[in-house]
Amino acid sequence: MGEIAIRLLVTGGKATPGPPIGPALSPFKINPGKVVAEINKLTKEYEGLPVPVEIIINPETKEYKIIVGLPPTSALLMKAAGVTRGPQRTVHEWVGNVSMKDVVxxxxxxxxxMPTSSLKAAVKSVLGTARATGIKVENKDPKEVTKEVDEGKWDHIINE
Known part of the structure; x- marks a missing residue:
């Protein structure tokens, strides 16, 4: 039998042996407490943020490895802005502000x-997420900042 992958979304640094981790591991007779401790250690940097985690299990040997992904872009933006919730209305409501350095x-x-290898394109993608999340960049609508990126105004920060 080959390896089995279990994909979960956990709260960084605060995973518990309860659902979803415990029930996912119980068929393999793996100690969820040990796995949770390792996950919390690996995700401490993203404490409080949703973090994708993959647990690769060899059912025969009971060995496992944990692969930690990155939190969603929106969660990273909200952390940088110091906010815990996005806008409550669908019309643009601004809930926070980040610097262009944070975006980069x-x-x-x-x-x-991301489906790009260009940092400039990645920055523009993050700006789009900022707008959708209700977070201004340099106290401006991210749509305006995106135009400035296209004009080269932020090249000195993007190319650092």
């Missing part, structure tokens, strides 16, 4: 999971 840092973290 998030783009650098997420670029490998």
């Amino acid at each position: 840092e998030i783009a650098k973290k997420k670029i490998d999971s």
